[in-house]
Structures are given as C-alpha cells and as structure tokens.
Amino acid sequence: MDIASRIRRMGFRKWYERQLIDSHLSFTTCFLCGIVVASCLEALSFAEFGWKPASLLALVFGAIALGWYSWRRYITVLERAEVYGSRSTCPACRTYARFDVLASGHASEGPYLDPEAKPLPYPWLRVRCRQCGTAWRMPE
Ligand SMILES: [Zn+2]
Numbered sequence: 001m002d003i004a005s006r007i008r009r010m011g012f013r014k015w016y017e018r019q020l021i022d023s024h025l026s027f028t029t030c031f032l033c034g035i036v037v038a039s040c041l042e043a044l045s046f047a048e049f050g051w052k053p054a055s056l057l058a059l060v061f062g063a064i065a066l067g068w069y070s071w072r073r074y075i076t077v078l079e080r081a082e083v084y085g086s087r088s089t090c091p092a093c094r095t096y097a098r099f100d101v102l103a104s105g106h107a108s109e110g111p112y113l114d115p116e117a118k119p120l121p122y123p124w125l126r127v128r129c130r131q132c133g134t135a136w137r138m139p140e
Pocket of ligand 1: 090091092093094095129130131132133134
C-alpha cells in the first residue's frame with residue numbers, strides 16, 4: 001500500500017508514529033547485530049578447524065548483512081517520516097497533522113517550485129486542513 005492510502009486510512013499522526021517505531025526497531029536490530037558480530041569474533045578461533053569456527057564465521061557474515069540492511073532501512077524510513085513530518089503543520093492556522101489527502105502522485109510528476117531541485121524519491125500529497133480549509137503540498 002502506498003503512503004497516500006496509508007495516511008488516508010490511519011491518519012497522519014498514527015502513520016508518523018508507526019514510521020518512527022518501524023525505523024527504531026530497525027535501529028535496534030542493527031545494534032543487536034553489532035553485538036552478535038563482536039561476541040562471535042571474540043569466540044572465533046582458527047586454532048582448530050571444524051564446524052564451530054565455520055558456523056561462527058557464517059553467523060558473523062549473516063549478522064553483518066542483516067545489520068547493514070537494518071541500518072539502511074532505519075535511515076530510509078526515518079528520512080521519509082521527517083520529510084513528510086516537516087510539512088504536516090497547516091501553514092495558515094498551525095494545526096498539526098489534521099488534514100485530508102486530496103490527491104497524490106509520483107515524485108517525477110511535479111510541479112516543483114524550484115525546477116533545479118532534484119525530485120524526492122517520495123510521492124507528493126496535496127492535503128487540506130480540516131480546521132481552516134487551507135490546502136498545501138507535501139513534501140515541498
Ligand atoms: Zn489550517
């Protein structure tokens with residue numbers, strides 16, 4: 001499901017909260033993978049070859065891969081949440097996160113205020129404040 005329909009269904013506040021929980025679970029996974037790598041390297045010894053050092057080495061590589069994936073996910077989800085969160089307050093009445101999604105589209109469809117600006121990898125949303133009716137675009 002895309003961002004616009006998720007925000008429509010659960011509201012911006014809940015969507016934002018879930019993005020923060022999601023990103024910090026990824027951060028925690030990354031941190032735990034770091035502990036697994038450190039403890040496996042501590043226990044790893046090549047003095048004797050066999051099943052144990054091979055499995056510890058496999059665990060180290062697995063934890064590095066999962067840790068890297070979790071770090072990338074943490075950065076991506078947190079950045080996306082911040083991009084939308086920075087535009088979630090009504091520019092007219094300063095009401096936070098109380099808006100309806102009117103329309104949405106892919107990032108390549110513009111329109112952009114600055115034609116030189118690099119398009120974001122996120123879809124744009126046209127939203128309207130429930131308090132005062134002002135419409136704006138997010139992200140910028
Ligand atoms: Zn408003």
